[in-house]
Amino acid sequence: MDPRSFSELWRNENVPLTKSEFALVYFLASNPDVLMSRDRLLDVLYAEDANVTDRSIDGHIKRIRAKFRHVDEGFSSIETMYGIGYRYTGG
Structure with missing residues (x-):
């Protein structure tokens, strides 16, 4: 994963992601096999937006x-x- 370009290399191909998409994938992949509630994921993306x-x-x-x-x-x-x-199960 490349945080500078918000992209991921998957199966040797670039997958361009938005800032929010990248943050979600990064967070899920950093916590493999851990079930994350929607509320927890909202906190990751929108900590200040109610x-x-x-x-x-x-x-x-x-x-x-x-x-x-x-x-x-x-x-x-x-x-x-x-x-x-x-949850992210790897790949």
Whole structure:
């Protein structure tokens, strides 16, 4: 992961991410196999913005998965625990 360019090298291809997407992937990957609630992930991204809902995390995760699947159709390293949150399972 390259924090200067907000991108990740996955399967030898660059995956460009927004600042928020990068922060989510970085945080999840830094805590592999640890289930993170949407509220915890909101704290990572929006510590000072009280007007953001937990569903915004779902949108970020959806876009992150789409970007990774663009270079790897089988990407499944971010796992959803329905009703709870997400975890990074490696890859």
